[in-house]
Amino acid sequence: MPNRFGKLFSITTWGESHGPAIGVVVDGCPPLLPITAAEIQAELDRRRPGQSDITTPRKEADSVEILSGVYEGRTTGTPISMLVRNTDQRPGAYSEMKQAFRPSHADFTYQTKYGIRDPHGGGRSSARETIGRVAGGTIAKKILALSGGVELRAYITRVHDIAMPADALGDAFPSVEAIEATPVRCPHGPTAEAMIERIKAVRSQGDSVGGVIECRVRNLPVGLGAPVFDRLEADLAKAMLSLPATKGFEVGSGFDGTLLKGSEHNDLFENREGRVRTATNRSGGVQGGISNGEELVFRVAFKPTATILQSQPTVDLEGNPTDLMGKGRHDPCVVPRAVPIVESMAALVLVDHWMRHAAQNRTFNF
Template identity: 50%
Template sequence: MSGNTLGNLFAVTNFGESHGPAIGCVIDGCPPGMALSEADIQPELDRRRPGTSKFVTQRQEADQVEILSGVYQGRTTGTPIALLIRNTDQRSKDYGDIAQRFRPGHADYTYWRKYGLRDPRGGGRSSARLTAPTVAAGAVARKWLREKYGTTFRGCMTQVGELAIGFENWQHVDQNPFFAPIADVSAIENYMGALRKAGDSCGARLRVTAQHMPVGLGEPIYDRLDADIAHALMGLNAVKGVEIGDGFASVAHKGSTHGDSLRADPCGSFASNHDGGVLGGISTGQDLEVAIAIKPTSSILVPRASIDETGAPVELITKGRHDPCVGIRATPIAEALLVLVVMEHALRWRAQCADVPVPNGF
């Protein structure tokens, strides 16, 4: 009931608070025998790390991962893998003004009403800081899926605020701080500069995809692959919408054009991918195509009306170091969550259907 664990066969339990001594996770169910070291995990954490550009929070965290258990002589043992990331740049005094007041759009009020108390320092457990262990766990699963099936994952930003971002090439994504698939990001820089000057924030739309997917991952009804993808990605801070394939655009399609026609050459391939690589909750072998909508950052410098813990009205601004758009650093996190769902279903398939023969010609 605690809601801090994602997955069953590949179970990732997340722990820590934004301004506590450390954050981390425990991975239970990783198959044994895979070569694993901190060097396999660190590059993904570096992609998500704060303070990497002037457009994100200037909190300086090295996010150096430590493997505490589950690896012996460089290989996974099949026992729980504990990953630790120490917090080193907390500034808890920045949150003194909101200790008894609730930021509009933030989890302050709901945490207080649910638990009867809350940790206001950086949002405590509700902070996006807690996505770092998710990225670390995703790096472990990503390595196993790549070695086992050749499955790869990537993502990009397709919109920031009102500014739509076209697609040019995947190679551009890691060449700019926005994970934008374009060469010239000056328009995004200007947009974000104006937003930061105004003390305001904006939302974003991201695309995440998995290539070289195995066929047959997912369950028929309640544990559908696409349902679990939506469940996981809605667990990412500030996400307000998840689309699989064409998503809401499917409403305007005709059945004569939306259904992805099967082809005989090569056998079992598809002429299109409107359904985003999932049919009946089960993977088709096509690319998984997922999009998410992220709302504007709640911690801003624009004064807003709220209340305090006595119910009295207050006017609130939030000082400190915050992302003007949490979507800027969210691409590696969204990728990791998609990885974790695919990993879970890959292990489920292996447990139930590994002996199912592949039909002739496929």
């Protein structure tokens, strides 16, 4: 089972949701990067359960411990190992998973493939695995911030059928304050309120909803990515679709771009203050698999949470029909907690590509 992501800058995540701890090893981090446990904790706090009344009430502090690779507040260039202890385990809450396959969950495929499965909270399929991604991604974000002021912002644009108006942000890069102003992490106040009401309404019905996260990255250099298999958007798609509950990925104009003709869709080049720029950004910052220096813009679709507190038909472990009632503490909508995870995965891809770009193009002088 591969648990490693990235080539030159990589993370290896480990641990099960109901084991004693969960964590990550970050390899390939450059030495001398200033980083503290508090910076990593701040991002983990954006991901952790129990952070608001629209997330799962599971109470986990998700306190990070840095075990290696950091000395006196700076990275040493050696593997950085980080650990978060699981403190709020209630294995009994997941007893239904032992008897039957939960609809639209990982139970059936995992059991059939491996023949062995820890039925307490999903094991490696649990979203707790993403703790390691956020811890590693925070280091990647710091590298990007200190290397030319690269900034990433992910935020919610849709919950169920409630969407942020297309012109809500204009050209403005949304501020962290606007995104974090509400627990739903949509930077447009009126839409955020409607989204929160919808999540509360479906939760009261024992149901769930999904949504869309948009991510924008500014101040990227031209040149990250490659023209064939390791296209920047291909690696971003893999990173995003490796997250639990994701169902779609699009870059720039995405699926809506198919509604335009080439004459309407092309991003026209211009010389702006001595730099080659594009007048529009339907490419979403990537052309030919390589970043073009415009804002990187992509969107990720998350499905409605699989576990709902309603009885649904399924089959038991022998394939006999049965009914299953969801139990345990679940997110009625996983999307608000996924915002820092999307940013982290994007940062991991970008740092890895930045290092690969430098290794091939900047190492030798001829």
